[in-house]
Amino acid sequence: MVNLKNLSKIGIGTYRMSIQDLEHRNSLNYAIEKGINLIDTASNYQNGDSEKLIGNFIKDSQRKNVFVVTKAGYIQGDDIEKIKGLNIKKLIKITNHFFYSLDKKFIKFKFYESLKNLNTDYIDCFLIHNPEHYFAIENNYQKDINNDILEIFEFLESLVTEGKLRYYGISSNNIATINSKGIDIYKILESKNNYPSFKILQFPYNLVEREASNILINKNSLISLSKEKNIITMSNRPLNSSLDGKVLRLVYNKSDLSLIEHEKEEELFNSFLIKITEKLKILGENSPLDVFLPIKFFIDNRKIIANSEAIDKAINNYLIPFLSQIELNNYETINMLRELRNYWVLFSKEFNNKRLESLQQELVHKGILDSNDKREFPVLACNFYLKNGIDHVLMGLRNKKYIDEITEILQ
Known part of the structure; x- marks a missing residue:
């Protein structure tokens, strides 16, 4: 098993990766060869095919060499039919094709399905996936969100005791912001002593979205508070953000x-x-x-x-x-x-x-980036995140070219 202290600084995010694509399997194998041992997925990525890709890959004597993170909360695709007989109570309908739940019965169902998809006897880390979705529409569950999260932690802690899970935590797009949709991350972190295997927080952190470095609570940023509580932070969306209301890819396009x-x-x-x-x-x-x-x-x-x-x-x-x-x-x-x-x-x-280019010039002017740093932008950006306290950066490394670009960070 991969120890938390030995996790690679760069992890491979599999949001767009599927068992249907041979290149994605080759990329996983190449990433492991280059020293990446952290793989991030979720039960809803590619309708479960992302987990199946990893499960197909790690059965080949790779299990002990990788640390697999998966998540649950979303109900999409085939899951909409699957859950109909489960009598899930804490369920909200966001659209006709997107439901969401933090009902313990649903989380249990998805955990065991992830075990099957991942072709493994245990999961390294299981995250509650974007609990802020409870605030997408009006419902009666919003006031109980923090207690619901802690109740799921209790269930996940029992799985740790059984040996089916090693660690757990939360993945959220807005816990780093003051307007955190009713999720009191401070309260949750303060309860950590009751949940010893609560070890990981995942959230967006990039050159535009840097809220996790800002003062959030009691003169602490989310990053500093996490370090104080011995919580590992993982950045998602390191090279994708939004600026002035439009998507911005934090990579220069050179081809074509x-x-x-x-x-x-x-x-x-x-x-x-x-x-x-x-x-x-x-x-x-x-x-x-x-x-x-x-x-x-x-x-x-x-x-x-x-x-x-x-x-x-x-x-x-x-x-x-x-x-x-x-x-x-x-x-x-x-x-x-x-x-x-x-x-x-x-x-x-x-x-x-x-x-x-305009953003880069602004960040150089503010002293956030060094004008003399001429490295490829993904390397420059990821080094900035790690320097500012993020423990691990998850990147969509779908082909070998992307992996080669960030190799120097792995040294």
Whole structure:
């Protein structure tokens, strides 16, 4: 078993990794070879396929060489049907496709399912996954949130006694903030003596979201308070954040940007708009294009959309339905749209670089980053997090290239 003191500073986060992808298995193996022994997953990642990937991997004599963290709380995908016979009481419906629960019966169910998915007799660390979701909609469970967490701790402590679990804790997106959605992390940390295997807190920490370093309670930051209580901190989202209301990737995009041709995109986009205008006239509609919101969005924003995911969402949810409505979803138009999408993805990378450069200059000006540090940005950022008291940084290392970039931190 991997001792807590021997955990690698960098862990591999498997949010987007699945047993279906051979490259992901190869990345896991390569990460272990390079000295990474910390693997983070959750029961809902890839509808359970992330856990299954790890389970398939660690059965090959790797179990003793890795420390596996998983989480529960989310009810999505196949789990929505699975839980119907469990009579779960503390259950909330956030959307038709997303439920959430901290009912001990549900946590027990997910723990044993994770054991099966992970193909193991024990789990190194089990985290309550984003308990702030209890505050997504009005419900009667919010006032009991802290007691519910401690009740689950009692259950998890019993699993430690049985040898099925080693440690447990909380993963939350906002426990580091003063507005922590009713979760009193100070109260929970003060109760630590009653829960000796409560050892880990996971939360976002990056160059934008640095609240865990700020004074939170009694002149303590969450990081300093955790150290005082002998709690290990793990940063998620180290290279992804949000700035000015838009997603920001904290990595410079270098590939393909030489292919950006603004004039050609302008020509193609104008041709695209002309086709729409001509079709609207045939339908007897002579209003200017900017009265149609799907079209206006791309006229105004196509060069400043944050990432490809946002581009695809806008195209698939708004633009294509609009084209279908006016019966312009023919091969020629859709092919033109595909070509435009390629330009827009490049624009998003260029836009990200400009925003990141501006942030970097601001952080250098404030003395947070060193202008003379010319290392790759992921290395620079992760070293900053570790220097500021974060114990471990979880990164989405889905291929060998990403692992090679951060190798120097592992030395």
